[in-house]
Amino acid sequence: MRIAVVAVSVILLLLAVVWGYQRQLIYLPDTSAARVGGNDVVLQTSDGLLLDASLVPARQPDRGIAVLVANGNGGNRAGRAPLAQALAAEGMTVLLFDYRGYGGNEGSPTERGLARDVRAAQRYLVEKAGLPPERIIYFGESLGGAVVTALATEAAPGGLVLRSPFVDLASVGREHYPFLPVRLLLRDKFPLAEQLAGVKVPVVVVYGSADSIVPPSQSRSVAQAAPTLKDLVEIAGADHNDASLVHGPSVIAAVVRLADQL
Template structure:
């Protein structure tokens, strides 16, 4: 846990740029970057409207509306995707030098090249679960939270830089990130040392939306997965924007969904996920509304779910402030892959369906579907 505590202060994903008053700064900087193009475009629109209608009073309102909506649409990518955060993330991607790993370059169907790592379990790797990890909207494949998935949970781990992030090529977009995720699943299914029946999708924050999308689409043999894990994620970008910018743009809730370039509508997809789901939520998430994770769980229409609350967890450090975090992940995986085996010598019927305070060693932890767990 000392390693985890030392890493707590590092911004390794999520909406880092929007913290500590950075929302307005980022918005104004992005608006300035976009203004030249939009000014020329809207001047052209103004001239067209003036030619068609003549009277200035019939031109000014639509002109300003078009300018505002165009500016908002143009700057959305800059507000959502932060491959430059933390500083030098596009130049330096930490790698797990102390663990057996491969440096990968994966080609996507639309010609981009994804950089990433495959961390292999040292013993019985070909029969162990494999976690495909999706990081948040900042950072890169070097996030330290993936390492315990190998060292503690006993999984192979694949993590990549999204397009436009780290050492990958291209520019991020919602559809592009879905293609990146699909590329990773296809790659894992080509490896002879990966059990194709034990692939788990794990997404943090924006990565949770990518994982949910892929899990909802994974009904065919080609993209089949075994389980889904999401942590501190959101119901949709419109919902997240309303929460993040509620103090700056109070009228954002009135904005039609068509005005959102990136939507990530997880709330509409979660019910289509038919594999076991582990929902993890940090109660002290300072970026997203923690209730969004619970809303997703309630909308999942899935009898094989487990909900884990981390009372001290904020948006980026939930994984390292709880001694029980990876115990819960390990117990979830044990339940997914062998329901006849529990981690304690007693039947699952003896486990409470109410909140369970996790203060026991992993070997004594029993999970039941539809339970809610408090991980201290």
């Protein structure tokens, strides 16, 4: 009996720790100030935070299209500089930004907070940069795919590119913590596939066949949930953070094909 009590106590303690510290497991920010190139800009969120961002101008000929990049859960926008430069070389303006708690920004990341942050980025492109919403492509990387999909349900873009997307956070969490009741414990849900079902803009899904973070089957399930899937691109042999999947030629070509349709 005593052993059973001790075992239950240990399990409850473990669950309490996971509950209290789960966001430290989900969000892995590089808090150093990011240096990207382009024009440094500041975004203001609806709850009053100021976020550092970089607007990388299109090279000529300018397509008159902007790409709003929502990062994954790690690093900061400096790691997305090669993506921005490659897209700019194809005639697209690119907005990179850091979420709250990333890249030297104040605040702490949460699902609700990231929704405010990406909304501030979209508002900047429309109100400050003068881009019509239908000339903006949302590019979401992994967790950022859920962030831009939620944004698309309230502010429709011209198109949506989801790189290594998951069905929802619990689904990918179960892959890495199969011994935990992940769905019950999670505070932040990020229900990407559920929300994507209500998005009526052209959607592109890109994933790596050897992704060890987000299983390829999850990205394919996301593609199946898209009402207007235009392109499904598998990058053979690519893991989650491989250069070929982060900013490789197949990724850039997929964005260009979408831009040609706008």
